[in-house]
Amino acid sequence: xxxxxxxxxxxxxxxxxxxxxxxxxxxxxxxxxxxxxxxxxxxxxxxxxxxxxxxxxxxxxxxxxxxxxxxxxxxxxxxxxxxxxxxxxxxxxxxxxxxxxxxxxxxxxxxxxxxxxxxxxxxxxxxxxxxxxxxxxxxxxxxxxxxxxxxxxxxxxxxxxxxxxxxxxxxxxxxxxxxxxxxxxxxxxxxxxxxxxxxxxxxxxxxxxxxxxxxxxxxxxxx
Numbered sequence: 346x347x348x349x350x351x352x353x354x355x356x357x358x359x360x361x362x363x364x365x366x367x368x369x370x371x372x373x374x375x376x377x378x379x380x381x382x383x384x385x386x387x388x389x390x391x392x393x394x395x396x397x398x399x400x401x402x403x404x405x406x407x408x409x410x411x412x413x414x415x416x417x418x419x420x421x422x423x424x425x426x427x428x429x430x431x432x433x434x435x436x437x438x439x440x441x442x443x444x445x446x447x448x449x450x451x452x453x454x455x456x457x458x459x460x461x462x463x464x465x466x467x468x469x470x471x472x473x474x475x476x477x478x479x480x481x482x483x484x485x486x487x488x489x490x491x492x493x494x495x496x497x498x499x500x501x502x503x504x505x506x507x508x509x510x511x512x513x514x515x516x517x518x519x520x521x522x523x524x525x526x527x528x529x530x531x532x533x534x535x536x537x538x539x540x541x542x543x544x545x546x547x548x549x550x551x552x553x554x555x556x557x558x559x560x561x562x563x564x565x566x567x568x
Contacts, residue, residue: 359541363538366531367534387468387469387512387513389510390474390477392477393462396500397501434447436487474510
């Protein structure tokens with residue numbers, strides 16, 4: 346019973362100090378929640394493509410195109426690995442003229458036989474759209490600088506999908522970030538109130554005097 350009484354008095358005395366950090370955190374967090382920033386998972390896009398040497402670099406065929414298809418598969422394999430490299434990111438920055446656009450870019454690639462796949466994600470939808478266009482341009486125009494077996498001709502890259510920008514689902518920590526911030530604010534408020542209670546030497550209740558061995562003879566009621 347005494348513990349419950351002490352907790353009630355503690356809450357009544359320092360409620361404003363416990364609430365203050367929560368109000369500050371809510372004021373800083375709420376605008377981002379209303380704009381959707383706190384629950385944003387960024388944006389993603391992907392496209393599939395085929396690749397081959399340009400027609401001018403292909404030998405004359407008499408109906409047997411097996412080696413042409415095999416060469417296309419090898420080229421897609423090479424491009425898939427190139428997309429993951431730092432040199433490909435450097436080419437993207439050159440095309441865009443903006444290295445800062447690559448700060449939050451995640452890029453991955455895969456392949457299935459003669460079909461290549463590029464997957465990209467970024468926090469900004471407009472920047473991601475520019476990066477996707479730049480990636481297609483780099484694949485088409487800059488491959489000979491890294492693969493000498495293409496000769497003087499660029500890679501003939503044909504898209505199978507039009508890159509479409511779609512929002513990513515937010516991650517679990519990102520989704521609960523506002524509530525985590527409020528919980529930390531409440532915890533900070535409890536710590537501040539506890540420190541204030543420990544440093545307070547004032548007497549407010551008769552039983553506090555009695556616990557110190559003093560006898561209460563009379564009380565003056567509040568006006």
